[in-house]
Amino acid sequence: MLCLPEVNAAGLAGGTVQDVGIAEYSSKDLSLVARVHASQIVTDYERHGFFRIGLLPIAVADNVQLQISSAGCLTNALSALREWRQPSVGARRLELRNLEITMVGEARPRLRASRARIGNDSSLELFNVSSSGAEGQPVAFGKGALQIAGSSAGRLSWDVAGRTEELFPLNPKTKEP
Amino acid sequence: MKTCILISIIAGLFCWNTFAQTTADDWISQGRADLAARDIGDASAAFTHALTLAPTNETANVFYAITRLLTLPSQPAGSNFLTRLGLPVAGRDIYDWSSVPPQDGNGLLLAPAGVNASEFTSQLRTNVLPVISGAISNLLVTDTNFALSLTSSETTAAAVTVDYGDFKLIQAGLYGAEYFIYTLNAQNFDAQLTAIRALATNGNTSVQEVLRDYPQLLTFATTNDLQNARAAFTNAVNTYLAASAFISSRPTNEVRLFNYDKVSAQGEANFRLVLQDLKNSLVAGPQILAVNPNLTVDLAPQFAGGPTWRDWLPKFDGNAIELGSLPDATFGGVIYGLSREQLESALSHRFVMLPVGAPPKPAAGHAVQLAFTTLQNHYYALEVSTNLMAWQVTTNLTATNSTTVLLDVSPAADHRFYRLRDDTGFLTFGGVVLDQNTGSPVAGAHVVSLWDGTSTLTDNNGQFYLGTTLPASIWYEDELEISAPGHLTVDHYYYGDGLVTGLQIYLSP
Numbered sequence: 159m160l161c162l163p164e165v166n167a168a169g170l171a172g173g174t175v176q177d178v179g180i181a182e183y184s185s186k187d188l189s190l191v192a193r194v195h196a197s198q199i200v201t202d203y204e205r206h207g208f209f210r211i212g213l214l215p216i217a218v219a220d221n222v223q224l225q226i227s228s229a230g231c232l233t234n235a236l237s238a239l240r241e242w243r244q245p246s247v248g249a250r251r252l253e254l255r256n257l258e259i260t261m262v263g264e265a266r267p268r269l270r271a272s273r274a275r276i277g278n279d280s281s282l283e284l285f286n287v288s289s290s291g292a293e294g295q296p297v298a299f300g301k302g303a304l305q306i307a308g309s310s311a312g313r314l315s316w317d318v319a320g321r322t323e324e325l326f327p328l329n330p331k332t333k334e335p
Numbered sequence: 336m337k338t339c340i341l342i343s344i345i346a347g348l349f350c351w352n353t354f355a356q357t358t359a360d361d362w363i364s365q366g367r368a369d370l371a372a373r374d375i376g377d378a379s380a381a382f383t384h385a386l387t388l389a390p391t392n393e394t395a396n397v398f399y400a401i402t403r404l405l406t407l408p409s410q411p412a413g414s415n416f417l418t419r420l421g422l423p424v425a426g427r428d429i430y431d432w433s434s435v436p437p438q439d440g441n442g443l444l445l446a447p448a449g450v451n452a453s454e455f456t457s458q459l460r461t462n463v464l465p466v467i468s469g470a471i472s473n474l475l476v477t478d479t480n481f482a483l484s485l486t487s488s489e490t491t492a493a494a495v496t497v498d499y500g501d502f503k504l505i506q507a508g509l510y511g512a513e514y515f516i517y518t519l520n521a522q523n524f525d526a527q528l529t530a531i532r533a534l535a536t537n538g539n540t541s542v543q544e545v546l547r548d549y550p551q552l553l554t555f556a557t558t559n560d561l562q563n564a565r566a567a568f569t570n571a572v573n574t575y576l577a578a579s580a581f582i583s584s585r586p587t588n589e590v591r592l593f594n595y596d597k598v599s600a601q602g603e604a605n606f607r608l609v610l611q612d613l614k615n616s617l618v619a620g621p622q623i624l625a626v627n628p629n630l631t632v633d634l635a636p637q638f639a640g641g642p643t644w645r646d647w648l649p650k651f652d653g654n655a656i657e658l659g660s661l662p663d664a665t666f667g668g669v670i671y672g673l674s675r676e677q678l679e680s681a682l683s684h685r686f687v688m689l690p691v692g693a694p695p696k697p698a699a700g701h702a703v704q705l706a707f708t709t710l711q712n713h714y715y716a717l718e719v720s721t722n723l724m725a726w727q728v729t730t731n732l733t734a735t736n737s738t739t740v741l742l743d744v745s746p747a748a749d750h751r752f753y754r755l756r757d758d759t760g761f762l763t764f765g766g767v768v769l770d771q772n773t774g775s776p777v778a779g780a781h782v783v784s785l786w787d788g789t790s791t792l793t794d795n796n797g798q799f800y801l802g803t804t805l806p807a808s809i810w811y812e813d814e815l816e817i818s819a820p821g822h823l824t825v826d827h828y829y830y831g832d833g834l835v836t837g838l839q840i841y842l843s844p
Contacts, residue, residue: 208603209504209582209593212495250492321811 175199178219180238182231190227190262192235197221201249217249220256222274227262229312229328236276236306252276257284259328268327269304269314280307289314289327297325359389366398371488373430376409378402393476394483397502400473403466405429412462419454421447430491443535446528453524453556460520460560467509467516474506479581482591500581501592507578510571517564522644523556525549534654543651553645565617565638572614579607621671630672642667655687659708659737676711676737683710683759690715690739690755703743705753709734713759714834716802717741720752728791731758731765731800733834758802762813764829766838767797770822777842780819785826786810793819807833817842 179195196219203210224235239252254274258267272286282304289297302316312328366381379402385395407413408427417434418424426433437445482498526549533540546552583595596603605626612622613634621633647667650660656679664675679688690707698704709715714733718726732739743751768780776797783790784803793799805813811830818824822842829835 203590203594205596205599208596208599208606210596212590212592212594213490213492215493321809 174201178239180235182234182238190225192227192231192238193223193225193262194235194239195223195225196239196254202253204251215249216251216253218253218255222254222257224257224259225262226259226328228330229326232282232304232306232311232328233280236282254282261328274304276306280305282306284314287314287316289325291325291327359385359392359395362388363392363395363398366395366402367489370398370402371486373491375402375405375429379406393478393481396473397476397483397497400470400505403473404470407463407466410462412458416454416458416462419447419450421445439536444532446532448529450528451524452526452528452531456516456519456522456524456556459516464513464516467512471506471509471513474502474509476502495592496590497592500578500585503574503578503581504593507571507575510567510574513567514564514571517560517567521555521557521560521564523551523554525556526552541651541653543653546645546648546651553648554643555640558640561638561640568634569614569617572610575610576607579603627672630670632670633668636668649682652689655689656682657689657691657708658710659691679710679737683713688713688757690757692753692755695753698742700744702745703751705741705743707739707741707755708737709739709755710757710759711735711737713757714763715739716756716758716800718754718756719743720754721750723752726754728756728800728802756802759833760807761803761833762805762807762810762831763800763802763834764813764815764831764838765798765800765834765836766840768793768799768817768819768840768842769797771841771843777819777822780817780822780842782840783816783818785814785816787813807831815840 176198177195178199179193181193182191183189184191198221199217199219201215202218203212204214204216205211206214219239222239224232226232226235239254252275255272257269257271257274259269260267269284269287269289271284271288274285275283284302284304285300287297287299287302291297299316299318302314305311305313305315312326313324314327315322315324317323362381362385366378366385369375369378369381379399382395382399382402385392386399389395406429408417408429414424414427417427421436422434424434426435439445476499479499481502482496484496485494487494526545530540530545530548534542534545578593582591582593585591585595587595608625612624613632616622616633617635617638620635621631624630624632642663647661647663649662650657658679659675661675661678664673664678665671682688688710690709693706696704696706705717707715711734714731716728716731719729720726729743730741732741739755743753762784764782768777768782769775770777776793776795778793778795778797780793780797780799781790782793782799782801784801784805787804789801789803791799791801801815803813811832812828814826814828816824816826817840819842822844825840825842827840829838
């Protein structure tokens with residue numbers, strides 16, 4: 159696979175990188191495997207109580223659009239984005255804000271989240287999530303997790319009254335007969 | 336002679352480091368170097384030397400405040416207490432703490448035998464409080480332009496500048512800790528940790544038993560600290576308000592230890608309003624909460640040595656709470672506007688709330704009137720028995736009030752016992768079983784949950800009510816099997832998050 163940065167008019171100003179894009183193509187046929195775009199990557203700080211803590215900087219990618227050909231591409235796509243957190247010196251974590259995940263060739267995002275954090279267990283922690291079920295019914299919840307690696311990559315899970323619900327919103331859709 | 340010279344040289348080398356620091360600034364530099372080397376003990380000692388030479392040096396004071404707090408676990412009293420609690424000595428590194436108390440297979444902390452909960456409050460009052468109070472004095476920064484830049488080596492995280500507002504906020508937190516310790520110390524926590532832990536393990540010990548075995552638990556141990564608690568609370572509020580005002584007025588491009596967060600701004604503003612109302616109530620009497628005009632607060636009674644925490648407790652039956660037994664919904668006049676029903680509803684998320692019946696009364700036409708305390712929106716089954724062994728559901732209801740009155744219009748036996756069972760939170764099914772061909776009710780049909788084995792029979796009208804033991808927080812479906820003589824047995828899946836009523840089940844002959 160080929161990984162190519164697509165930094166259009168990228169600028170480094172005051173610890174900010176703007177308009178970041180990374181694309182990954184298949185080495186077989188040069189078809190698009192994954193594309194990540196963020197309007198900017200800036201430094202922010204972890205929130206505790208009512209305050210942002212200057213001791214705990216985080217890198218924040220704003221308006222992240224993730225375009226993938228399959229759920230299995232999530233790991234590489236997010237790893238590529240992590241490479242772009244250089245402005246946030248000392249940042250311990252990458253946070254994605256206004257995240258949209260779209261399948262290659264589709265216009266409508268399969269999943270949206272106002273905030274996402276890469277956890278330590280191959281999962282993406284999501285906040286204020288909206289997606290759709292297998293029958294196309296809308297699903298929305300406050301907090302959940304998306305597996306980004308392994309055999310269950312693409313599994314979206316969240317808790318409802320102590321029960322864990324799950325969904326695979328990035329799976330290929332079956333065609334109408 | 337040679338030996339004497341050699342000893343002198345060695346002694347001189349040992350003392351060199353001490354004599355080399357001749358000014359407070361030298362000691363501060365030494366202390367910061369120790370901090371960067373992660374040597375908190377030596378750093379604290381160096382800042383102590385600096386304060387000896389310059390007691391009002393703000394930098395020395397704030398560094399000493401921080402390091403004296405961080406060295407608490409390694410001081411003899413703190414270290415011995417941690418050992419008593421079973422925390423291994425290995426791993427007590429403030430920079431990389433890995434010492435944790437032993438746990439059971441379920442991850443629940445083990446209680447060390449022979450340790451009384453009151454040792455906690457004693458430890459806090461005797462050893463921790465003086466250090467906190469000392470740190471508060473050290474943090475009395477008066478220069479609003481004072482700022483201290485910490486390197487990433489010193490913080491072991493990112494480099495950061497700490498200014499007047501940050502120190503005020505830390506100070507407010509320490510005043511809050513003072514208030515907490517004074518308040519806790521006033522209470523009697525005379526109970527063995529093993530007994531308290533037994534409550535969590537849901538073993539043979541119940542809340543009722545713990546309260547019975549420790550009759551002084553949660554009464555006043557002393558009222559000597561209540562005025563100190565009041566002063567600490569007032570100081571905490573005043574200092575927090577000053578810190579908040581300073582932090583929120585900083586230029587937005589300045590990054591400090593604690594920074595204004597516009598996302599949390601509304602919540603923080605509300606928090607300040609509540610603090611102000613609470614503080615004002617101490618001098619001006621009851622205050623209507625600005626953020627919720629339905630509530631009135633008055634914190635003064637809390638410091639007046641009136642009712643104890645134990646006086647506020649409802650009546651426990653095992654680990655369950657008897658509905659209607661909460662003695663004082665104002666908690667000694669501290670808060671007005673909360674109803675007993677609201678508090679019981681809140682408690683119901685954590686405790687089983689038992690309905691309590693008043694003595695039955697005769698009603699017209701040989702009926703019996705039954706009154707129970709109930710919780711609004713909870714669903715109940717009224718069960719009857721003649722021998723206290725076999726119970727049968729006679730009716731079910733969803734409560735609309737804190738008291739529910741029922742009538743048993745046809746008490747068949749000369750004596751009957753009644754009880755109201757709260758099925759809320761469990762998958763519960765209600766409906767009617769009908770004949771497929773005639774549409775008439777099927778009496779005596781057997782309705783059984785295939786997932787937990789609970790069962791019931793339909794009454795003469797074909798009606799049934801089945802309260803399962805399947806918690807709705809875990810289960811969202813059940814498979815019911817319905818059978819009746821002369822009909823084909825059927826089973827169906829039913830879904831719900833609690834009470835599912837109005838089911839119509841048809842049986843084919």
